[in-house]
Amino acid sequence: MAFELKNTVPWGRNLDEYRAMFNLTNYDLDKRIISFGDGPASFNFEMTSLNKNVVSIDPIYRFSKDELKQRIIETKDIVIEQTKNNLENFVWTKIKNVNELEKIRLSAMDNFLQDFEAGKKENRYLNHEMPNKTKFDDLPFDLGLSSHFLILYSQLGLDFHILSINEMLRVAKEIRIFPILNLNAERSELLNDIMECFQKNYIVKIEKVDYEFQKNGNEMLLLKRY
Numbered sequence: 001m002a003f004e005l006k007n008t009v010p011w012g013r014n015l016d017e018y019r020a021m022f023n024l025t026n027y028d029l030d031k032r033i034i035s036f037g038d039g040p041a042s043f044n045f046e047m048t049s050l051n052k053n054v055v056s057i058d059p060i061y062r063f064s065k066d067e068l069k070q071r072i073i074e075t076k077d078i079v080i081e082q083t084k085n086n087l088e089n090f091v092w093t094k095i096k097n098v099n100e101l102e103k104i105r106l107s108a109m110d111n112f113l114q115d116f117e118a119g120k121k122e123n124r125y126l127n128h129e130m131p132n133k134t135k136f137d138d139l140p141f142d143l144g145l146s147s148h149f150l151i152l153y154s155q156l157g158l159d160f161h162i163l164s165i166n167e168m169l170r171v172a173k174e175i176r177i178f179p180i181l182n183l184n185a186e187r188s189e190l191l192n193d194i195m196e197c198f199q200k201n202y203i204v205k206i207e208k209v210d211y212e213f214q215k216n217g218n219e220m221l222l223l224k225r226y
């Protein structure tokens with residue numbers, strides 16, 4: 001099925017959130033990082049501003065800045081309304097209320113939009129749809145990330161996940177996936193099968209992180225070479 005803009009709901013997080021979701025240390029931030037399903041997050045923009053190296057991968061990068069901006073305007077009220085209707089599914093400690101959530105997300109997405117065209121020219125934003133093979137040789141990256149894409153979108157199926165994770169591990173020495181819940185905020189039904197599949201050849205573990213917005217969503221999956 002073709003990847004169409006009208007089926008996307010752009011929603012992006014910021015560097016502080018990425019640091020917390022993935023337990024990123026200052027040492028980690030200096031690694032060569034590739035981030036899958038990065039969408040309109042400001043992670044790449046903020047890291048680049050700090051002279052760090054991040055490549056972001058997402059099929060929405062095939063669209064123009066104006067198309068993405070328009071889609072963000074069309075969908076943001078819907079996402080905020082849905083959040084208001086499900087307040088009890090979220091933890092309102094770091095982010096205090098829906099107004100603050102809207103401010104943080106719109107600011108992240110605005111930073112992304114301002115950076116998008118320059119970042120595309122610098123090959124920091126790559127239009128690419130997983131689980132297809134990326135253009136990279138084996139292991140140019142130290143760290144691969146997936147925030148709110150793999151595992152969360154469990155409806156993509158086990159094969160999609162195995163193929164995508166295999167490709168991530170082909171290009172990065174270590175990968176981290178957050179959260180390990182599905183869209184119903186339950187531990188993903190794919191998690192055990194994914195862990196079992198990679199346990200033979202990789203170190204596979206679940207780690208607690210200092211980030212919990214989706215209730216009980218405070219763990220990430222980490223896979224790395226022995």
Ligand SMILES: C[S@@+](CC[C@H](N)C(=O)[O-])C[C@H]1O[C@@H](n2cnc3c(N)ncnc32)[C@H](O)[C@@H]1O
Pocket residue numbers: 008010011012013014036037038039040041057058059060128129130131146147148149
């Ligand atoms: C909920 S957003 C998360 C954005 C960002 N990672 C963050 O946490 O702020 C999920 C992203 O996954 C991307 N995505 C969906 N299918 C994908 C695929 N097959 N390959 C790569 N990215 C995909 C979407 O376009 C969207 O930008």
